[in-house]
Amino acid sequence: MLMFFSVMFFCGMWVFSSNRKHLLIVLLSLEFVVLIIYLVIIYYLCFFSFELFFVVIFLTFSVCEGALGLSILVSMIRSFGNDYFYNYNMLQC
Template identity: 35%
Template sequence: MLFFFMLTFLFMMNFSLNFKFILMTLISLEFLILSIFFNIYMMMINSYSNMYMLMYFITFCVCESAMGLSLIVLMNRFEKNSLNQSMSMIMW
């Protein structure tokens, strides 16, 4: 259980320090969500509670992932650049 908390902290640090490429930021955000999912899962296993909250959490995570991918597609379409080095939305 401590491993998943340390993993969550590690991915939070990676997410906060890695703003050069938007794709790397989204990947670190997905790993952060995955570690939070495992933390919630371990807490629910230990307390013998319902797993319905995990289904809601996964639903929101999938929506967030789809929005991130659509953001990358829109940036590629409007900027005609596959690197996406800028995190600033002002450049649109």
Template identity: 50%
Template sequence: MLKFSMGVFIFLVMMVCGLSAFISKHKHLLNALLGLEFMMLSVFGMISVNVTGMGMEVYFVMFFLVLVACEGALGLSLLVSIVRSHGNDYFSSLGVLSC
């Protein structure tokens, strides 16, 4: 039981680190996207530890991993389109009405 709770604690620390990276003020959009991906990786780890600890099927974990990969691809495609239209990914150059 100690190993199970230590694994969940490690993933909670990862979640807090990803949340702090997402909330902190960055100049670039890529840093915010990396913070989101780190949070999704910690959620994936928590789900996989809980599912394997209970002896359940791992199909839900694989479905979640596919959704996280699609979210990452969508974020990167938006980043590429913003860089092509604005020339950079600085938050200061992005206006609410221009994007």
């Protein structure tokens, strides 16, 4: 089971760190990595019979991270008309 989680995590990190053109692909891969970390935490806490209160806190932070990413995506699409990464050169000071 640990091997399965490790392969899924590294696949998500590979997609996140590779050079992608769209912001939406990067946000989806980041959410995939957060979901894998969430599953690992649940598996670990249930295996050792710990309380699952930390899972609720982690889920709250991951939802806030997803909402922040989507709001950045929407504001970027409204400002520039697309979600390509080459538009970030215009945002630098």
